Amino acid sequence: MARRSSTITSADVARVAGVSKWTVIRAFDPGGSIAEETRANVLKAALELGYTPNLLARSLATRRTCQVALLVDDFGNPYKLPTLERLTAALQREGMTVTLLNINESFDHLTALTDARRRQADAVVLFGTAFNPGSLETMLKGDGPPCYVLARDCDAEGIVALDTDPAPAMATISAHLLATGRRLPAFLCGPRTYSTALGRRRALRDCLAQQGVALAEIDAGSYEMSSAARAVRAFFSQSSSSTRPDALVCENDILAIGAMEVLRGELGLKVPQDIAVIGFDDIEMGALPSFGLTTWQQPWAEMVDLLVEYLAGRQPPVSVRLAGQFIRRTSA
Amino acid sequence: MARRSSTITSADVARVAGVSKWTVIRAFDPGGSIAEETRANVLKAALELGYTPNLLARSLATRRTCQVALLVDDFGNPYKLPTLERLTAALQREGMTVTLLNINESFDHLTALTDARRRQADAVVLFGTAFNPGSLETMLKGDGPPCYVLARDCDAEGIVALDTDPAPAMATISAHLLATGRRLPAFLCGPRTYSTALGRRRALRDCLAQQGVALAEIDAGSYEMSSAARAVRAFFSQSSSSTRPDALVCENDILAIGAMEVLRGELGLKVPQDIAVIGFDDIEMGALPSFGLTTWQQPWAEMVDLLVEYLAGRQPPVSVRLAGQFIRRTSA
DNA sequence: TTGTATGCGTTATCAG
DNA sequence: CTGATAACGCATACAA
Numbered sequence: 001m002a003r004r005s006s007t008i009t010s011a012d013v014a015r016v017a018g019v020s021k022w023t024v025i026r027a028f029d030p031g032g033s034i035a036e037e038t039r040a041n042v043l044k045a046a047l048e049l050g051y052t053p054n055l056l057a058r059s060l061a062t063r064r065t066c067q068v069a070l071l072v073d074d075f076g077n078p079y080k081l082p083t084l085e086r087l088t089a090a091l092q093r094e095g096m097t098v099t100l101l102n103i104n105e106s107f108d109h110l111t112a113l114t115d116a117r118r119r120q121a122d123a124v125v126l127f128g129t130a131f132n133p134g135s136l137e138t139m140l141k142g143d144g145p146p147c148y149v150l151a152r153d154c155d156a157e158g159i160v161a162l163d164t165d166p167a168p169a170m171a172t173i174s175a176h177l178l179a180t181g182r183r184l185p186a187f188l189c190g191p192r193t194y195s196t197a198l199g200r201r202r203a204l205r206d207c208l209a210q211q212g213v214a215l216a217e218i219d220a221g222s223y224e225m226s227s228a229a230r231a232v233r234a235f236f237s238q239s240s241s242s243t244r245p246d247a248l249v250c251e252n253d254i255l256a257i258g259a260m261e262v263l264r265g266e267l268g269l270k271v272p273q274d275i276a277v278i279g280f281d282d283i284e285m286g287a288l289p290s291f292g293l294t295t296w297q298q299p300w301a302e303m304v305d306l307l308v309e310y311l312a313g314r315q316p317p318v319s320v321r322l323a324g325q326f327i328r329r330t331s332a
Numbered sequence: 333m334a335r336r337s338s339t340i341t342s343a344d345v346a347r348v349a350g351v352s353k354w355t356v357i358r359a360f361d362p363g364g365s366i367a368e369e370t371r372a373n374v375l376k377a378a379l380e381l382g383y384t385p386n387l388l389a390r391s392l393a394t395r396r397t398c399q400v401a402l403l404v405d406d407f408g409n410p411y412k413l414p415t416l417e418r419l420t421a422a423l424q425r426e427g428m429t430v431t432l433l434n435i436n437e438s439f440d441h442l443t444a445l446t447d448a449r450r451r452q453a454d455a456v457v458l459f460g461t462a463f464n465p466g467s468l469e470t471m472l473k474g475d476g477p478p479c480y481v482l483a484r485d486c487d488a489e490g491i492v493a494l495d496t497d498p499a500p501a502m503a504t505i506s507a508h509l510l511a512t513g514r515r516l517p518a519f520l521c522g523p524r525t526y527s528t529a530l531g532r533r534r535a536l537r538d539c540l541a542q543q544g545v546a547l548a549e550i551d552a553g554s555y556e557m558s559s560a561a562r563a564v565r566a567f568f569s570q571s572s573s574s575t576r577p578d579a580l581v582c583e584n585d586i587l588a589i590g591a592m593e594v595l596r597g598e599l600g601l602k603v604p605q606d607i608a609v610i611g612f613d614d615i616e617m618g619a620l621p622s623f624g625l626t627t628w629q630q631p632w633a634e635m636v637d638l639l640v641e642y643l644a645g646r647q648p649p650v651s652v653r654l655a656g657q658f659i660r661r662t663s664a
Numbered sequence: 665t666t667g668t669a670t671g672c673g674t675t676a677t678c679a680g
Numbered sequence: 681c682t683g684a685t686a687a688c689g690c691a692t693a694c695a696a
Contacts, residue, residue: 023682025674025675026681054674056388056674060392061674063688078413081407081410084407085434088432089439092433097447098432104421107425118384120386257620284557288589289597352666354667355667385690386690387690390691392688392689392691
């Protein structure tokens with residue numbers, strides 16, 4: 001193979017330092033048995049030449065890349081950004097780095113998982129993506145990196161999921177609604193393919209049913225504010241004043257804000273007087289005085305930190321469902 | 333070196349298919365000269381064994397990783413998310429993948445650039461990060477991957493920057509303000525270390541000065557809404573009714589919204605009657621009826637698409653300053 | 665069309 | 681403590 005690159009390698013440094021290339025490598029190994037004087041010489045030569053170890057070659061030999069493949073598909077939800085920020089920062093502190101894989105129509109889970117395998121990623125993290133647990137299981141069959149699911153539940157075999165438990169959240173929300181006199185609650189959910197939609201809705205419905213209260217259901221079909229606006233507009237224009245919901249619980253904050261804009265801006269309803277609005281996630285936007293969105297805070301920091309413990313190998317990976325916290329503001 | 337892994341390699345497939353490992357590799361090379369029958373056999377064996385080429389080994393040999401290191405530091409600005417989405421999607425379409433590097437106190441540009449070099453990234457993209465052009469130049473000295481700067485200007489040697497030109501933006505905004513009778517404009521900017529702060533402010537000041545109008549300056553110090561709120565609160569509480577600004581141009585939409593919340597919610601001012609508010613970026617939130625933020629849209633799609641052309645090697649990389657577009661809503 | 669030798673830059677292991 | 685040899689899995693050039 002023709003040498004057509006000018007990359008500086010350990011052999012180059014070795015030549016300059018007057019040692020063998022293995023000694024050069026030892027100089028870069030914190031625990032390498034090497035004389036201090038030799039190491040100093042090598043490091044000096046390395047600095048002169050601008051040498052830096054090639055991680056590709058290292059990974060090939062050690063079978064560790066220190067890279068985590070992160071699969072994301074809903075870029076419309078702003079909560080992803082702070083979570084991404086915390087996750088990347090924490091992993092970088094551990095010497096690991098994140099490869100971001102955007103899941104969409106032309107790049108599905110299988111493609112992404114294959115890419116992660118071919119790149120020898122140390123682990124794969126599915127961050128809030130919509131997936132079919134069954135097909136995921138078959139995709140992960142055989143060898144391949146360990147797989148973690150963040151912010152979504154998943155009972156597939158051998159997959160560790162870190163999720164927010166909908167039960168306490170919806171129990172609290174239900175109690176709050178009933179305590180504040182709401183009797184005609186509705187639930188606004190996004191795409192049906194997301195398990196969170198089902199989980200949260202069912203949890204809320206069950207809680208309300210125990211008190212003899214029914215839950216109306218509105219389908220936005222996606223997690224976009226405009227979809228929420230459209231769905232709310234359609235639903236409320238068809239409901240008479242006696243059947244009109246007096247509370248709207250939304251699958252996430254984005255939907256809640258999209259709904260609120262229509263309720264207040266177009267339908268002239270007052271929040272919370274005419275209708276209570278509750279979200280889920282606790283995104284920054286919801287905290288603005290203009291919205292004052294009452295919501296359920298997902299324990300992002302906790303989830304991310306725990307995930308990093310797993311990835312760093314400090315704790316044995318176990319699926320968990322964390323609680324989160326009720327954030328009461330002015331919208332309910 | 334002991335063989336301690338169960339990774340399936342081309343040799344394994346070769347054994348099953350009854351050919352040499354080089355033939356296996358040819359089967360996975362779209363342009364490889366190989367008999368159709370042989371290829372079919374090999375692919376069948378590969379499928380059985382679950383073989384997939386090891387990109388690490390390939391990259392080591394070809395000296396191409398098809399990985400782009402993306403350096404990001406301001407995770408507080410929601411516009412990053414859609415841009416990230418478009419960039420990753422476009423690159424994945426080109427067979428490239430993004431490694432996300434979070435720049436912060438404990439992981440600076442030098443660390444990130446070194447990591448990118450060690451990992452043999454094909455290119456480095458600085459996405460709206462605050463950096464010192466001088467030190468960047470020295471860091472990039474020598475070999476190393478080509479470096480691109482997205483959403484920020486940069487005249488460092490050998491660096492290609494894709495940016496929004498502040499001149500036409502501020503000319504338009506200035507004209508709009510004057511045409512709508514504003515005479516006491518102020519500019520709200522984020523951290524001083526960001527070149528956009530200086531560029532936009534200076535451009536606006538120059539335009540206004542030509543018409544004999546002075547520009548007051550408010551310093552938020554960071555890109556957080558709370559900082560904007562604090563700065564606006566402080567500034568307006570000190571200004572008398574005759575010196576109070578009648579227009580507030582903000583370095584970005586986040587600052588604009590933070591400011592608006594205080595202006596309307598705390599100071600009881602009407603937007604745009606009492607004061608016009610203008611942002612920069614055009615984030616989704618600003619388009620909500622509750623804000624109706626008039627702003628300057630950065631041409632994200634254009635910038636990203638052009639960057640991808642460069643990265644894919646279809647166009648010779650050249651620094652550009654794109655125009656963008658005035659988005660007039662209700663706030664000014 | 666197929667097989668062979670050699671190189672990519674590192675790590676692991678062993679000999680001195 | 682240092683040097684040497686074999687591996688990691690694939691690509692390239694060349695020979696058959």
